[in-house]
Amino acid sequence: MMSFEEARIKLEEAGQTHLLKYYEDLNQASRDQLLTQIEALDLSLLDLIKDGVKEVSKGELAPLGAITLEEIAEKKSEYEKIGLQAIKDCKVGAVLLAGGQGTRLGLDKPKGMLNVGVNKELYLFEQLVNNLMEVVKAADAWVPLFVMTSEKNNEDTKNFFQEKNFFGYNKDYVFFFVQEMAPAVSYEGKIYMEEKDKLATSPNGNGGWFSSLVKAGLMDKINDLGVEFLNVFAVDNVLQKMADPIFVGATIQAGAVCGSKVVAKADPNERVGVLCLEDGKPSIVEYYEMTDEIINSRDDQGKLLYNYGVILNYLFDIKTLMRIMDESMPTHVVEKKIPYIDEEGQLVKPDQPNGYKFETLVLDMIHMMDNCLSFEVDRQKEFAPIKNATGVDSLESARELMKLNGIEL
Numbered sequence: 001m002m003s004f005e006e007a008r009i010k011l012e013e014a015g016q017t018h019l020l021k022y023y024e025d026l027n028q029a030s031r032d033q034l035l036t037q038i039e040a041l042d043l044s045l046l047d048l049i050k051d052g053v054k055e056v057s058k059g060e061l062a063p064l065g066a067i068t069l070e071e072i073a074e075k076k077s078e079y080e081k082i083g084l085q086a087i088k089d090c091k092v093g094a095v096l097l098a099g100g101q102g103t104r105l106g107l108d109k110p111k112g113m114l115n116v117g118v119n120k121e122l123y124l125f126e127q128l129v130n131n132l133m134e135v136v137k138a139a140d141a142w143v144p145l146f147v148m149t150s151e152k153n154n155e156d157t158k159n160f161f162q163e164k165n166f167f168g169y170n171k172d173y174v175f176f177f178v179q180e181m182a183p184a185v186s187y188e189g190k191i192y193m194e195e196k197d198k199l200a201t202s203p204n205g206n207g208g209w210f211s212s213l214v215k216a217g218l219m220d221k222i223n224d225l226g227v228e229f230l231n232v233f234a235v236d237n238v239l240q241k242m243a244d245p246i247f248v249g250a251t252i253q254a255g256a257v258c259g260s261k262v263v264a265k266a267d268p269n270e271r272v273g274v275l276c277l278e279d280g281k282p283s284i285v286e287y288y289e290m291t292d293e294i295i296n297s298r299d300d301q302g303k304l305l306y307n308y309g310v311i312l313n314y315l316f317d318i319k320t321l322m323r324i325m326d327e328s329m330p331t332h333v334v335e336k337k338i339p340y341i342d343e344e345g346q347l348v349k350p351d352q353p354n355g356y357k358f359e360t361l362v363l364d365m366i367h368m369m370d371n372c373l374s375f376e377v378d379r380q381k382e383f384a385p386i387k388n389a390t391g392v393d394s395l396e397s398a399r400e401l402m403k404l405n406g407i408e409l
Contacts, residue, residue, distance in 0.1 A: 001032060001035055001036055001039060002035055002038065002039040003035075004020075004023065004031075004035065006039075007020065007035050007038045007039070008020060010038065010039075010041075010043070011038065014043045014046060015189075015190075016043070016190065016191050018190065018193075019034075019038060019191060019193060019199060020034075021193075022193075022196035022197070022345065025196060026196060026197050030196070030197035031197070033197050033198070034197045034198070034199075037198070037199050037201070038199075040181075041183060041191075041199070042182065042183075045182060045183065045331065045358045046185065046189050048331060048333050048358065049185070049189055049333060049356060050189070053333045053356070055332075056330040056332060056364075058278060058283075058285065058289060059278045059279035059283075060278065060279055061276050061277065061278055061283075061285055061294065062276065062277040062278075062280075063276060063277070063297075063305035063306055063307075064275050064276045064277050064282065064308070064372075064374055065307075065308075065374065066262050066275070066307075066308045066374035066375060066376045067250060067373065067374065067375055067376060068376050069376050069377075069378060072246065072250065072375070072376065075250070076246055078249070078253070079245070079246045079247075079248075079249035079250045079253065080245050080246050080249055081249065082245075082248070082249035082252050082253055083244070083245030083246055083247070083248035083249030083250075083252070084138060084139045084245045084249075086228075086229070086245075086248055086249070086252060087135060087139040087141055087143060087243060087245060087248065088139050088140065088141045089226065090141065090144070090225050090226050090227060091226060091227060091228040091229060092143060092227065092228075092229050092230075092231060092243050092248055093143065093144040093145070093146060093222065093225070093227040093229070093230050093231070093243075094132060094143050094144070094145050094146065094230075094231050094233070094242045094243050095146045095148065095209060095213070095230050095231065095232045095233070096112075096128065096145065096146070096147045096148065096233060096235060096242075097148050097206050097209055097232065097233065097234050097235060097312075097362075098110060098111070098112050098125075098147055098148060098149055098153075098157060098235040099148055099149055099150035099152075099153065099179045099203045100150070100153075100235065100236070101152060101153060102114050104387070104388065104389065105386065105388075105389050105395065106389060109153070109156055110149070110153040110156050110157045110160070111124065111235055111236060111386075112124045112125035112128070112157065112160075112235045113125065113156070113157075113160055114386065114395070116238055116386070116395065116398065116399065116402070116409070117409050118399065118409040119409060120408070120409070122407075122409060123160075123164070123167075124235060124236070124238060124386070125160065125161070125164075125167065125235075126164065126167045127238050127402075127407070128235070128238070128240060128242070129145075129166070129167040129168070129169050130167070131239070131240060131241055131242065132145065132169070132242055132243060133168065133169065135241075135242070135243045135244065135245060138245065139245065142169075142170045142172075142173040143173065143242075143243045144173050144175065144221075144222075144225055144227060145169065145173060145174045145175070146175050146176075146177065146213060146218065146230075147161075147174065147175070147176045147177070148176075148177055148178075148179050148209050148212060148213070149176055149177070149178055149179065150178065150179050150181075150203045151178060151179075151181060151201070151203075154176065154178050157176065158176050161174065161176075175218055175221060177212060177213055177216035177218055178212065178216065179203040179204065179208055179209070179212045180203075180204045180208050180211065180212045180215060181201035181202065181203060181204060182201060182202060182203075182204040182205075182357065182358040182359070183199055183200070183201055183358070184200040184201060184202055184336070184338045184340075184355055184356070184357050185355050185356050186354065186355045187354070187355055187356070192338050192340035192355065193340060193341050194339060194340065194341065194347075195341065195347075196341065196345060200338055200339065200340055202336075202357045203359075204358065204359060204360055205331075205332065205358075205359025205360040205361050206234070206312070206359075206360075206361060206362045207329055207359070207360030207361040207362045207363075207364055207365055208360050209232060209362065210230075210316075210321050210325065210365075211325060214325065222318065227318065228317065228318055228319075229248065229251075229252075229315055229316065229317060229318065230315070230316050230318060230321070231243050231244075231247075231248070231313070231314070231315045232312075232313070232314045232315075232316065232362065233312060233313045233314075234312040234313075234385075236385050236386045236387060237311060237312070237313075237382075237383060237384060237385045237386075238384050238385075238386060238398050238402060239381065239382050239383060239384040239398075239401060239402065239405060240311075240313060240382065241313075241377075241382055242313070244261075247259060247261060247315065247375050247377075248315060250373060250375055251315050251373045251375070254373045256317075256371050256372060256373040257316070257317040257320040257369050257370055257371060257372075258282065258314065258315065258316050258317065258320070258366060258369040258371065258372040258373070259314065259315040259372065259373040259374075259375055260275055260282075260310055260313070260314050260315075260366065260372055260373070260374055260375065261310075261311050261313040261314075261375050261376075261377050261382065262275050262308035262309060262310055262311065262374050262375065262376055262377070263308070263309050263311055263376065263377060263378075263379040263382075263383050264307055264308060264309075264376060264379075265304060265307055265308070265309050266379075268295050268296050268304060269287075269295060270287070270309060271287045271288075272287060272309030272310065273285065273286045273287065273309065273310050273363060274287070274290070274306045274307075274308060274309055274310070275308050275309075275310055275366075275372070275374050276306060278367060281367055281369070281370070282366050282367065282369055282371060282372035283363075283366060283367040284310055284363035284366055284367075285306070286363075290306065294306055308374055308376065310363070311377070311379075311382065311383050311385075312362065313382075314362065314365075314366070316365070316369075320369060320370075321365075324365075324368045324369075327368060329360045329364050329365070329368070330360070330364050331358050331359070331360055332358070332359050332360070332361060333356050333357075333358060334356065334357050334358075334359055335353040335355070335356060336353055336355065336356070336357045337349075337350045337351070337352065337353055337354060338350065338354055338355045338357070340354075380401060380404060380405075381405060383401075384397065384398040384401040384402065385398070386398045
């Protein structure tokens with residue numbers, strides 16, 4: 001751990017000495033906590049806002065089709081056989097991105113602790129484990145499950161899994177790791193403090209999952225188990241199928257280093273990121289980055305050219321991930337409401353954005369891949385995100401889709 005003097009010099013060079021304002025008031029444990037955070041600070045992030053925030057620019061876009069539902073149905077048994085063998089051989093691991101809190105859903109706990117049941121308790125974490133258990137039974141083999149938490153919800157998440165006996169999953173195949181954090185700053189570039197001994201930080205975006213997993217020392221475990229592919233997925237999609245043998249088999253057979261599950265857009269203006277090509281490499285273009293011309297462009301049969309929206313379910317080849325790890329991923333600067341302590345040391349919870357957070361995005365990892373298999377799934381069977389309390393992509397809409405899929409609530 002760095003000394004007070006080393007911390008002072010580091011901060012002075014970056015104009016951030018206010019972070020030591022309360023140092024003399026703290027006990028030794030709190031001083032150590034503060035110095036540890038300062039030592040870990042990546043101050044180069046501040047360069048991103050020095051001359052005004054610039055959005056990461058896009059290259060030349062071109063459409064990327066997908067293996068369609070019909071084509072997948074024709075080769076289902078072939079893909080499934082390849083995928084099940086890979087799972088039996090422990091070549092596939094699952095990575096659950098579960099660092100978020102359920103604040104927008106009225107839950108001051110990890111989002112995965114949300115009860116999605118109606119007549120019985122059924123937690124989001126539980127249903128995702130149930131989904132994975134279907135693969136375990138089909139392959140007669142456990143799939144290593146890596147759960148990414150955040151500093152804020154790590155203890156709650158681990159305790160919940162233990163309290164619920166891992167929802168029937170083999171605990172020897174469940175591994176937790178904490179996502180790396182990035183500082184939150186004011187519009188003037190000053191790092192906020194959350195408490196007198198704590199900097200205001202936030203998870204560094206879902207693109208930080210692999211570097212966080214490596215930093216947690218889990219590559220030894222992955223190598224020992226013989227895992228070659230990692231299937232990454234988000235906690236909020238309750239119908240998510242992970243380590244799906246058909247998806248795994250199709251990606252392996254295609255010789256692709258990456259695969260992405262996609263859904264056909266409900267209409268041209270649906271607010272989803274679309275899988276495409278950018279400067280000849282796979283990429284994802286967000287809905288707000290697309291011009292009307294791109295949104296509405298169609299092929300000779302009248303089908304949308306930019307038709308396949310991503311659902312944050314990707315399969316990555318680990319060797320490729322290791323190779324690109326040292327390459328620089330773009331960092332996105334995002335305006336947010338950031339709680340902070342004021343000049344008097346009082347906590348302020350703003351009701352308007354008051355600064356920036358720094359995030360890397362998993363979609364940028366796709367653009368670092370040489371190729372990506374676009375794999376269409378039925379949205380009614382695999383896409384029920386819970387982002388809002390009511391309305392579109394809500395607990396209400398997810399429950400309707402769960403019932404449609406025969407899940408007892």
